[in-house]
Amino acid sequence: MNIVKAISVLGSTGSIGTQTLQIAEEFPGHFRVVALSAGSNLSLLVQQIQRHQPEAVALADDSLLPELKERLGEVSSEEESFKLPNLFAGPEGLNTVASWDSAELVVTGIVGCAGLLPTLAAIKAGKDLALANKETLIAAGPVVIPELERTGSRLLPADSEHSAIFQCLQGTPWQENARLSTGVPTPGLRRIQLTASGGAFRDWSSEDLKNATIEDATSHPNWSMGRKITVDSATLMNKGLEVIEAHYLFGLDYDHIEIVIHPQSIIHSMIELADSSVLAQLGWPDMKLPILYCLSWPNRLETPWRRLSLAELGQLTFQSPDTKKYPCMQIAYSAGRAGGSMTAVLNAANEEAVSQFLQERIHFLDIPKLIEAACERHKSDHNIQPDLDEVLAVDKWSRMAVKEEVSRASNLIGKSDTAA
């Protein structure tokens, strides 16, 4: 592959963003970073601008724009060759960078609903996307899928599980005559098996979970990730959310998307084809590979990265997930089956519940109870075909519903284990 692909990176100072830029540096001559957007880490953003010299940069928070201008001015006066990028700020600024004309691929590394709008802007502009913002499909699947069909924009999954499925699917007849995510079942694809490490409490009994602390819940055995995602991994909600993403990405119904516990996180996921053959993608637990695949797809670049050695590992183990120990999993399946606005409620309630847990306001076991209560309350307002405004409204409502429930419970008894 000798083509230079022009990329725009949304959330450039976050985990996905920094790894994307590292890859762009590691493979000079393959990728040109034409646009960046970031939140508040100005020091890192300035470094990134110096190094990649993008055409456009946007700040989420427009109050930081003057400071960014000043810092870039200093760089400009020190480095003769430095060319100031076009600067933008606020939601409109993010949309501008997301749909930047010269960008061929947009990496959407902005977390949460803040990432949804620029991701939609990129889709509307017909850009291909390396998708790391999960709200795009979980909260707004019913809004996004028709847009993809309309504009021909393609979703390349950047997380390891969906990338694994995507890599395995390249070999099916599917690739030739279908686009990436239309909600239409993939011909020849019978089933998806998402692997799950089992998270921090993999080896705990259901009983012991009553004593789980924040420290326990935020230490992940395999992947180094943020605290919120590590808690999601401990509740297995991360896998429930991935099931919903897989549904929208690959068009399978929920009966054909399964979860298998695989503590070593070496098989990143599997597909079962119509004839019962199973294909799997394997690798060390490292986000760089799925990100690189998004950037180089449909080609592959030669890397000097550490080779996987199964002989060195010795064994890979598997077990069925314990539905009693991991209630979040079933809550996610139910929300997924309800579809429409319900998964937006699920996602927002989970974020709020985990946030409450990390603030030590609720117990670990309250997380599923709070999410389930929010989904239950939403049933009467459930809309199978919400528009973007409804998705955003439902997202707000769900967070508030969880907060209210937590306040109510603590007011009532002053302790959290009866929150729901």
Added chain:
Amino acid sequence: MNIVKAISVLGSTGSIGTQTLQIAEEFPGHFRVVALSAGSNLSLLVQQIQRHQPEAVALADDSLLPELKERLGEVSSEEESFKLPNLFAGPEGLNTVASWDSAELVVTGIVGCAGLLPTLAAIKAGKDLALANKETLIAAGPVVIPELERTGSRLLPADSEHSAIFQCLQGTPWQENARLSTGVPTPGLRRIQLTASGGAFRDWSSEDLKNATIEDATSHPNWSMGRKITVDSATLMNKGLEVIEAHYLFGLDYDHIEIVIHPQSIIHSMIELADSSVLAQLGWPDMKLPILYCLSWPNRLETPWRRLSLAELGQLTFQSPDTKKYPCMQIAYSAGRAGGSMTAVLNAANEEAVSQFLQERIHFLDIPKLIEAACERHKSDHNIQPDLDEVLAVDKWSRMAVKEEVSRASNLIGKSDTAA
């Protein structure tokens, strides 16, 4: 897939042949059996002819032709709708069936050098091949590869390991612009990992192998196969031969084809791509799946076959093969690296040595010694670009060389453990 594919089955009464015909029956409306060839199992052949009503049938042994005619005459007088096929016999008859005009795919299930000539006839006729005859590439790779390029005939591997690699490769950019086996490295493919069950002596120490009996060597832990192949599996020569096949099929040099012991035989083989991503194909140990894939490729047919469940299995284990315990492996690599006529010597010497072992004339540990001695003796006559006559001559010579060595050793000391 609604297309009816016309197939010719060489060796229809053997293991691959009978499974192919079972598949043709299991998927009515997908495959039409237009030609058959068989050895001496007339009863089964007559049944197959009744059931599939092929256009042409050939017998390897022409002395059996009158009996076949008589039996088919009886069928014809009993069943009004029965139509007599065109009958052929002998080497020319096999070639006729192999290149039968209406056949689109030829399944080559004839074992040994007897299968090489009809396989070449099919290639010369530009047919696609479901390749189960390993001599085609191991003995005659240098003859076959140029023929494939000339006629555009495509090799679809029917054994589980190469099928696994082939299935994984469907997703590489390779498929679009390359044919199946040209000896040219597959773009994006960095390495192949062939899995090996480890055979009957997997859990034996090198020391204990001195006491190995025929009964020990012919009981395979996972696959139900013939005695010869089960012994090949115990010496790991089967894997050495597969390494050579993989070299010719996928164009990788021998440094990039590895063997990993995987006792459960669930991962059938793996490929490592340029970016270090690993793809694997998994399934229960059952030849029906790779055979079906040859028949349905590039599509996949829906099967009701037992689903693979990794949770049920619990674990997959892996280890590096012990080169001291399995000397055949290194002997095969050396022969492969020498190339040309050397792998024909290797293959024939192995067949003869295993035959001597099964006749209780030599000890299990003599097998590698005899093969190595034959390869050593061939060095002075080694031809890097042999033609078909040389391949056939070398095959004969190698068997004789092994026999001579066995006779010499038993004459000398009257016992077999110094055979080489």
